[in-house]
Amino acid sequence: MTAPPTQRKAWIAGLEGPRGFGALCVVLGHVAVVFAPWIVADARIDYLGQALTFFFVLSGFLLYLPYVTRADNGRGKPVASTYFASRVRRVFPAYLVIFCIVNFGLGAAYTVNPVMTGWERADDGTGTITEPARLLTHLTLTQSLFPETLQTGINPAWSLTTEWGFYLVLPVAGWLLFALRGTRPIVAAILPPGILLVVGWAGNAAVSLLQSSSGLPVQQQNWGPNWYAILARSFFAFADTFAWGMIAAVLYAAILRGAFPGVSTARLQLAFGTLCMSAVAVSMVLFLHAPRWTASVFAVASLGFILTIVSPLGRGEQSRLAVITDWLPFRYIGTISLSVYLWHYPVIIVTARLDVPIPATVFGLLWGTALILGVSVLLGTITYYTIERPAMRWRA
Template sequence: MDNNVAPAPSWGRRLAGIEGLRAAAALSVLAYHVGLMASDEVHAGPVGQVILPVLGQGLPLFFVLSGFLLFRPFASSLLRGSELPSFRRYARNRVLRIYPAYLLIFCVASLAMGCVYLVGSTHGFGPENVGRLTDPAKFVANALLVHMFIPQFVMSGLPVAWSLTAEITFYVAVPVMALLAAGLIRRGMPKATALAVPAAALIVIGLGVSFWGHLVADNLGYAQLIDFAFGQTWTAVLLRSFLGQADLFGYGMAAALIVVLLNERGVRRVGIPAKLFLVAGAAASLVAGAGGTMPFLSNFAGVASALLLLAVVLPSSRNDGPNRLAAVLEWSPIRFVGLISYSIYLWHLPIIFWLMRRQLTVGSSALALPFNVVLVLGIVLPLSAVTYFAVERPAMRLKKRPAKRSDPAIEDRVPSAS
């Protein structure tokens, strides 16, 4: 990570492994979406029924990372009884993180490449739905990332942008939740309990929306189900909103609270058995979601992501070096992919659409999938690297920094995903 944009977190060092987790999330989402090019036969088989859905769980990891990285500074400040981070600085930094790269890629994909959704994802990949977005109202709504609040604009524009709307809503909610926790502390509630309240509330809300959605979906036919979840409907607005993903952010917030509590209590070492338990728990959660509870795979993947995140960021020794799992994720190529992961996330589907429309893909069989992944990566990685160095990094250098370097209430960079 660039030292000019990433000050030290509350452990007294940069959180090693975070970029590696971002890389894993971005590559898994890319591989999942490459699966869109596969044949119906592939989608009906084990690759389409199990492997691709599991690969698609990079998005919950992105949301969990957001919950962790953004809530941690506020939780740390409240636990120490210090002043909360500047809301103005926080808002400025969030805008600089999300909008510059998004606006560039959205404009190029929608106006120059003609590789965005014109109506919505439920209308397929044909020329009547994938092309240049020239409708003024829809273009402006997408540029401002408010299109997901408007039923007739749902899932139009850049395919992954729906998740950015949910992410930005979470950005707005974080200071509100911090003020709520601060109010509870003033009323005499223990600090740890007060900080757990917003995380628990998000988990309950997210799971509640998920259970409601799946309960209703059981009574719908296929076409009705698609419109219900992704069509131009108010139910799609709800299910794709921050509320529909709230538990994923909540898991990240819970992980952040665990980290700052351990730090405040002087815990500088978490043993290997505990780390193995966290990794095993993450694997078990993912298997459970991919097994008999496939409709709730994303919810289980959120739990798995939080457990894996803790295994990565919790220190295994009293020195400043990363633990072994984090050290693997710090390998330079992995870390570089993590640095450019936000641009990878934004670029990959327009590139996939561009290849599909020109019939430049390798094929549609299961054996062709890895070759298509390599093909897409061969275009997306250079594009994303250029976008990172030309747009993302300069924008991040404009972020206002806290006045005191010793203040742990500092946010890391947070990309979003699909």
């Protein structure tokens, strides 16, 4: 899960709503896994988990864009200390508060990896983490770096660890961009994401090779308490998804400079939209036959989708698609999406613990998603206005 940008000036119309829709997809997928696993098996709606890929691509786009535009305008690169401080303020206050409430208040943190107990038995293996070393990994968002703590605590928070991998790499990518911008501006902008593409492809190839020889069930290979799953969840296996977002930033910056002058905005959007839909189709095939590479291709679809929305804005024109994608309900969920993302699985656990009736039917899935999303949005709203927004506005 990627956190929305810290400063309002980084906001670009049309992108907050898709973040909210992606959060809805994640909630729906997790509700199905727990309360209607047969729907996951038959309809394969676990494909909705690719919303996380979109989050990673969007993060690459939004965070690399200031580096590219500053380089284009001859300005200095962002200050690393300021950048890191903003990332810490954006993620940790909300995460720490929610984790402490879930762990110490509700006793709804996973103390063992849920793969070992079964995700459909949501309340099994939950409780309060008290062992100091394990607790420290959760307080520092490093739990996904060790087999014994992977998927424990707030289990979807593994993606925040992956995000932090990108956060740490981005200033190095920015340094490379600015070091090369004087003589080779195009190479300077493309080389950092190009390197990350290679890293991601190599990481996925290594994961595929190691998992194929592991002898473990597929779920344990990807999510279990072992080093295969650690590598599969790591930044190295997802580096290419962030890279495609960075490439989207380079293309958007080029549009801002007046690139593609002979191509109408409508045709430009058609090209990006066609790329998006084609990549979605390919990713669906891969999801069924070569799932390790699904995110790599879905990331290309995410690039196409983002640029379909924002390319008119880069030309100073109105984007009708941006008006649609920023539909108020989705835009609001997108604004509070970090808190919603962190709250929704503990809400699922407590719902199962209380034996709230959610039938294992299509209707039950819709009812359960509406209930859990509603509670998560309520809690997310409280967290956003009391913790997230004040932390974002705080300056030392």
